Amino acid sequence: MMAEQLVMYTDGSARGNPGRGGFGTILIWGAKRKELSAAYRHTTNNRMELLAVIAGLEALNREGLEVVVYSDSKYVVDAVQKGWLYGWVKKDFKDKKNPDLWKRYYALQQRHKVRFVWVKGHAENPFNNRCDVLATTAADSGPWLEDVGYGAEN
Secondary structure, eight states: OOOOEEEEEEEEEEETTTEEEEEEEEEEETTEEEEEEEEEEEEOHHHHHHHHHHHHHHTOOSSSOEEEEEESOHHHHHHHHTSHHHHHHHTTTTTOSOHHHHHHHHHHHTTSEEEEEEOOTTSSOHHHHHHHHHHHHHHHHOOEEOOTTTTTTO
């Protein structure tokens, strides 16, 4: 039996990088669609890109799903698709940025079959564009949370 597939679109934004940030995530399960977003007072674009994926995975209430993540972040997509993440895990993220978020992602991805697809940002993909609106609106409007992991590795 084939696993049921969940489609996830994600995007992150930071105003100033570092600066105020936000993420947007869209989860698509058959005909159902759920949007997630949050804003952070002081963070980076890469953290928001990764947090968008984490928030989507944390919102899932069952395990063993086939999850296809569409992201315009080369940072996130390449780290997973090119296997860099697994080398970082072996070295306990020594000298890597965002170890708190990468550890959260790594634990979550083990509960599902996650595959990434890179999409060109600000192009013709309506779901990616909607995630951009969610992320930038959150970054601009708040309410802003504290990104407690930001700067912890420095």
